[in-house]
Amino acid sequence: MEILTVFNLQAKKQDTSNITKWKKKWRLKKDKPLGLNQDVWDGFQAYWQLDATANIASNNSLNRKSKRGGKGEAVHNGGAKTREQREIEMWKTAERGGVRPDWLDLMRDMHTNKQTGEVQDPVARELLATLTKLKEDKEAELQQSQ
Numbered sequence: 001m002e003i004l005t006v007f008n009l010q011a012k013k014q015d016t017s018n019i020t021k022w023k024k025k026w027r028l029k030k031d032k033p034l035g036l037n038q039d040v041w042d043g044f045q046a047y048w049q050l051d052a053t054a055n056i057a058s059n060n061s062l063n064r065k066s067k068r069g070g071k072g073e074a075v076h077n078g079g080a081k082t083r084e085q086r087e088i089e090m091w092k093t094a095e096r097g098g099v100r101p102d103w104l105d106l107m108r109d110m111h112t113n114k115q116t117g118e119v120q121d122p123v124a125r126e127l128l129a130t131l132t133k134l135k136e137d138k139e140a141e142l143q144q145s146q
Helices: 003-027 038-049 051-065 083-092 103-111 122-144
Strands: none
Touching: 003 038, 003 083, 038 051, 083 103, 103 122
16 A cells, blocks of 8 residues: 555544544633644634534534434444545455455444444445345356356
């Protein structure tokens, strides 16, 4: 994997984490974080006060909490990691042998409860079951044609 790609993903992760912490400080009316330029801090505060920013945050929150046709709120077990971060982690594991995970493996990993081994989200569970069956059928069809 290219070093710059890994670096950029790590930097993005760290930036997101820092910005989240800074916003919490701002909400609590605390001082500027140490090491952060005053102009940058002022810029973040101005951005967080915009109506458009509040609307985006509110819309994202509503989407996360939507009931999805009676199937409840979306549940995943990926923690605060992005899909890209989890994909790279899986890609680098020894048991994968440097093979990039396919979408089904990644989806299954991100939605499976590590303690119970169950996919908790009903929408993800249905989608994974359907696509796994389609994949298995296609693989069987390809083997028979050889």
